[in-house]
Amino acid sequence: MKIIVFPGVGDPGMLNGVTDLIPGAEVVTLPPGSYGPVPLPFGPSHEESVLRLMRQGRAELDKGPAVLLGYSQGAEAAVNLAATAHPNIIAAAAVSDPMQPDLGNGLTGIRGSRPVPASVRTRWMFDPKDVICQCPKDSPLRTLADQTARMSFRNPRDWVGDILARLASRRWQQVRVEWWNPVGVQLQYRRARIDAEGYLFRGDHSGYGARKQANGLTYLQNLAAWIRSVG
Template structure:
């Protein structure tokens, strides 16, 4: 028996069957001792309760790390961790701190992250890797932990091109709730910001074809996140390949990775 600890994404309710990682846990049934971590899952007003005074991303991550360490210490079993989106950043923060000497008493055997905004280039399970996380590549994690990164190659949160101009506004992009009203207005505002950003950089970069390509592609990446479900429902589509070569969706792939340790 292992303990499978999941950390949900921005605005998701813990312990609700429909959240991304609880769907993974449901496929495992009684194979694991599942614990869905309680933490704010908040970036200011974008949180599970629509609270306009919700805590910041930094505070969500700080509390998430503290709660995660407590949950690991509370179980007698080996631990596998999973984070989705903001939850993956919590998992990463914990592992970065552990690599630097903290949480020496917290043993983790594997990490199965979904749509990690801090994913490193080259880490992708079930599909070739494209780009890396919009927040940049995370600092080193401890050696000896198996890592499975499930990344939709057209999800701009986890698979952004290295030179994407969206990296400059990553915090604003991730803070937007998929269910927020005014999506079209927000999209138009972000495009205006990108146009202004491009204008300030043209003089230094006009001769670089990749500069023009990056700005030409940016609205498509943004639209994929906001309107096309590339960061959400795409992980329920059979776009990945299992180790046996069968087409599976991201949720099935994650469950299969966790099952290796059950």
């Protein structure tokens, strides 16, 4: 089985916790991307990095059947590629997809969601506390994600142009703020602060190899078992 790994931003090897549990797999790991100045001051924007990962992943996929496996930014790229229903896709597996669909709890990825053809076997792994893949629909963090999608100090004109284009076309995720309900607004922003702190300080986005699910296995161990079952 061939596995194409789409890493997250500055990813030191999160998905090794999956591939190491699949003996005999041919693992091709793509170079990690950037989120503007993270981790490099003049790195490409998030959207540029996603498109680059998709191009490189498609080139590998053209060589033969493979499983797509992504984490965070890489998960967005991997599942975007899966949505094209390329004939060589065996399955797609995502850990903390920023565009994860609503899987029944009313939450989606912080960048919205995208459809994936039912013909593509897809598995999402998500911690309920991880705002990157489990974001309330009216979270102010969605607007922040929209504002920074093209953020890059390497090409600030493109970033400004993207924001102006979004303003002109109203291309924003619809976040409802009931300003006439100050208590509700306070709770809404308090939830956003707690979610942001979980991402920045508590490891809600990076603990998939340590935190366990109901069966006593970690998220990554369970994902490895699923990939073995589809291969």
